[in-house]
Amino acid sequence: MANQIIEAHQEQTSTISRVNVPPAQTWNYLRINDLSFEVPTPHFVGDVYARLPRMFEGVECGIGDEAATWIVRASGDARFVEVKAGEQREQPIYVDIDASATEVRDTGVLVRTGASATIVTCAHGCEGDTSASLLRVVAERDARVTIIELVACGSGQQHLDAIGIDAAEGARIDMRQYALGGSRVALGLACSLAGTGARFALDSRYLASGRDVLDVNHVVRQRGRVTRSDIVTTGILADAARKTMRETIDLVHGAKGAEGSEIETVLVTGDEVVNKTLPVILCDEEDVAGNHGASIGAIxxxxxxxxxxxxxxxxxxxxxxxxxxxxxxxxxxxxxxxxxxxxxxxxxxxxxxxxxxxxxxxxxxxxxxxx
Amino acid sequence: MSDQLLSVSGLSAGTEDKPILHDINLTVGAGETHVLMGPNGAGKSTLGHVIMGDPIYQVTSGSIVFGGQDLTDKSPDKRSLAGIFLSYQAPVEVPGVPLYSFLRTICQMRPELKTTARKFRQRVGEIADQLDINQNFLTRELNVGFSGGEKKKIEMLQLLLLRPKLAILDETDSGLDVDALSIVSRGIEAYRKECDGALLMITHNTRILERLTVDRTHVMVHGSLVADGPASLIDDIDAHGFARFENALEQKEQA
Structure with a gap:
């Protein structure tokens, strides 16, 4: 029943603004602080669908409150998966987003203490207007979570994809993000490393060509002691593609011994490519280490x-x-x-x-x- | 004497601001095994890279003829496709490129190696087994996070897959433990047997030569080839070092 909902109401559109706003903004004239999307206005016919447990409401997801609220409303229904304490779940939790059917998904996954799970999200399709997915993950103590995020939309499609993660003490999150297509795509990601020793590793890859617009916001909040984050981004920009990449590691007060690093390598093959990168390390603690770097141009x-x-x-x-x-x-x-x-x-x-x-x-x- | 495969004549080369190689003359016949020895910093690796066409180095005089074709001004990819292979002392890491993608692409560039994906997979699997390479490595990024020994095994995998006419092995044995050295030696031996290719081995370690029949040994000092001789020259160098070659070159330069 989760397939939704926009149906024949796409003649009504609204604007979502402040999509992918980074925690620390810069000069407006650089046009890197946010993005706006024209999206179908959700239309309801009286049905009441399931909502996620309240624990997911506070999970930051990087794409911005307005966009996240729209996804929740447009999805109508929600899917909740709980992986029980100690369970080593072998079958991946799969979130399928058929962009041709303008599907919008709202998913919450709770991975209990010591459990492990793999989550795969995939947006795909050839035609259609706007699709979206919001995945929120709560990883309890010592949980192991692997997330594979795939956006394989066709040229001409608009897609919003947001992932929010809360990681407790000793939890480990390994994530791979692939942006392979879509004419206008926003990827928002926020990971809160709340517990001592929590770890987050992100390998993000993208390919944008033609006149595609790819807009990305990665935010890692390191709140716990001795937390680790490692973001590696590599991408290819061809033709007249436009890409904005915001990467923020926030070393919050009290996160003693935390370390974070972010690096992006871009291969630019088109003469009309517009490539913007905003790497930021925020630091409100003395005993921490943060590194960032970018290599832009060629192999x-x-x-x-x-x-x-x-x-x-x-x-x-x-x-x-x-x-x-x-x-x-x-x-x-x-x-x-x-x-x-x-x-x-x-x-x-x-x-x-x-x-x-x-x-x-x-x-x-x-x-x-x-x- | 077998057919001449590589002929380096009067070759001088260096970086923009530093001459390194001086008037090098070297010929390697098809199917022959040559060993290039010399003290550290003699220019052995540079010669290997110049033969491969590494753009870091500029040739200031002389020529490199391979298989009857003058390659002196050709780019490395042309030389590779002509049949020259250089095994790097420190293979480069290429993030974002799974080993499988890389191997498939370098094979598909060679008409003689083009084959169906199924046969390719089978061939790669056989070579990986031969070299004790875990098949999981094939889906990992090229050389990223590999140990020194694993990188050298992957170089051998490429050598056996590409079947070049000439393989220049630049200190392939360096940094290997006994087991890895044995596996790499097996790979080199397999290359000689299965491909009948020529070898130019740059090495300090004679253990890697134990399974091979060496045809010629060359000695390089300060960027010049100062001696060549039969395989027995290796034992001589092992026993007495390079001092006499260095002294002879010094005296020659003073004269």
């Missing part, structure tokens, strides 16, 4: 030299990086439906021959599909 000379010595020209090396992004997404998308969505997007971006080759090399069934 490093050492890497190019190495790849060239194996027979790859600069052009082929760039194509390898694009293919590798899909390979990597497939390797980690541990759900058959999500893999097919990635392959469909690969077909659109790289062509059917390369997509089929990727599938066969990784021994994945290939169902021909593209936009």
């Amino acid at each position: 490093s000379p050492e890497q190019l030299g190495f790849l060239s010595s194996r027979g790859l020209s600069d052009d082929v090396a760039e194509r390898l990086f694009a293919r590798a992004l899909f390979d990597d997404a497939l390797i980690h998308a541990d759900v058959a439906e999500a893999r097919q969505a990635v392959l469909a997007r690969a077909t659109e971006v790289l062509g059917i021959d390369v997509a089929r080759d990727i599938a066969e090399v990784l021994d994945i069934d290939f169902e021909e599909a593209s936009c």
